[in-house]
Amino acid sequence: MSLYLDHLATLQQQAASALERTGFDTLVIASGIEKYAFLDDRPYLFQPNPHFKHWVPLTNHPHSWIAVRPGRKPRVVYYQPDDYWHVPPSAPSGEWVDAVELVVIREPAEAAKALADVVTSRTAIVGEADAALPGLVPNNPEPLLNLLHWARGVKTPYELVQMRTASRRAAPAHRAAREAFLAGGSEADIHRAYLVASGHTDRDLPYTNIVCLNEHCAVLHYQYQDASRPTESRSFLLDAGAQVNGYASDITRTWVNTAQPGHDDFAALIAAMDVEQQGLVDEVRDGVDYRDIHLSAHRRTARLLRAAGIVHMSEEAMVEEGVTKPFFPHGIGHLLGLQVHDVGGFMASETGGVADKPEGHRYLRLTRPLQAGMVVTIEPGLYFIPMLLRELRASRHAAHVDWAAVERLSRYGGIRIEDDVVCRGAGEAPENLTRDAFATEAVI
Known part of the structure; x- marks a missing residue:
């Protein structure tokens, strides 16, 4: 069985249910349009509507549309202009083509017809306001979007393969970026090594x-x-991912240059953080409340x-008095998928509503129970x-801090270790996409 076709069937079931529950009979999704710099003819990088690329693996296709009707194949309006200024999209190809009703247009306005x-x-028409055409004006009904966003939190087997x-x-x-760091490269050098690899x-x-030295x-x-x-490459933090068919990875690693003497304290801190990260x-x-994992991270930071x-x-006392927050001021993580910080x-x-963040932890990006x-x-x-x-x-807790140690460690900046993790069924251990990928790459 095709994982993509199964994925499409799941989306059709979810859309049909959402349409019926919210009083609509059709869902139309705009891919979006290219946007231009003010007083210029230079476009910004095109970012597709994530609802659009949820249905078809098309990430560089402005002015395209999808229409979803229960019991019918999705209709994909595929914009393929005649253009000699730029390379137009190639002819539609891939497994998705036979699964949809395909209409090719040469001008954006033809989508309305x-x-x-x-x-x-x-x-229900989902998209940004500037995607509007006569008769195709996004209305983005919130009750329907709530149902779709909630469902999008759980990935299909096809989506997990992409991730x-x-x-x-x-x-x-x-790994290539780490080698560039150890070779004494600049942040720009390291970034270029990452792109090539x-x-x-x-x-x-x-x-x-995010390339930091x-x-x-x-x-x-x-x-x-x-x-x-x-002049000295002491520490290196890289927060960088990749993308496949519109799905993202989001990985952070921190290294210290152990080839140089005098960095043992920071190397030990990285090793200790790695242990705590794997515990998290x-x-x-x-069924675990993600907010509890965030609070657990503060207890581990205190340790x-x-x-x-x-x-x-x-x-x-550190956790109760908020002393961990200056050292760990962000949330423990977020949903990942079609967007790096995925919706919902x-x-x-x-049906909506807001699950509050823990008091005093305003930067947490996920407050739902895990599924x-x-x-x-x-x-x-x-x-x-x-x-x-x-x-x-300047606080009353200053006397409890070893400021000489803080000054010594400050020249390294900090540590972040980030893995992408799949929540599995009841009683099952999570799947660590990141560690599995590094293990596979090491074998290769």
Whole structure:
């Protein structure tokens, strides 16, 4: 049996149920349009509507549409212009073609005619406002989107195959980046090594690579790639993924240059974090409240800080008094799939509402109980961020901190270790897509 065809059948069942429950008879989805810089004819990188690429593996196809009607094949309106300025999309090909009713158009406006017979007053049209055409104006009905977003949290077997492949695409690139770091490369050098090894360009990465050396590792979403080589390559943090058929991997690793002397303390801290991270991965179980894993990460952070002699307080007191937060200021992870930070993470139920974050933990991106088939990231961190450390130093807890140790470790920036993890059925251990990919790449 084809995993893609099974996936398509699942989406059709979910759409039919959502349409019936919300009073619509047809679902129409816009892929989106190219957007241009202000006062310029240069387009930004095209980002497809994730609802569109959920149905067909088309990630570079602006001005295309899908119409879903219960009991009928989906209709795909495929934009393939005659163009000598740019390379137009190739002729439709792949398993999806025989599974849909295909209409090829040459001009964006032709989509309105190609869908005129299916659009009624009871049509749900999902897309950005600027995708609108006469008779095709996105209305994005919230009750229907809630049902679709909730269902999207659980991946089909086809989707899991794409995500395993995305992890395997990223693993050798992480190793190539590490080699570039150990060779003394700049952040820009390391980034280029990653692109070559992954087969990606900047255009098709699932997100902009975070490539950090030394103190830059303390910037959570460090956005630059310094072209100058550092005088000393002490530490390296890489947050980078890959993409396959619209599905992302999201992987972070931290290394220290053990070829140079004097880095044993930080190397030991990375090793200890790896142990705790794997403990958190094992907590990804069906029915577990993801918020509890986040709070567990703070307890584990407290254990690291105490064991390393950085903070001299009980672990319980550190968590209770918020002393772990300056060292671990972000959430433990998020849903992953068609989007790197996939939708539906805060939903209270399939009909909407908000499942609150734990008090005082505003950056957590997922507050739902885990279900079999969900894919989440587990990414604990331990950082030495000057701004947050200044606040801690001004607090009543400053006397419990070994500031000499903090100063010594601050030159490394910080640590983050991130794996992509599949929640499996009741009683089953989670599947670690990232560790499996690294193990496979090592064998190869």
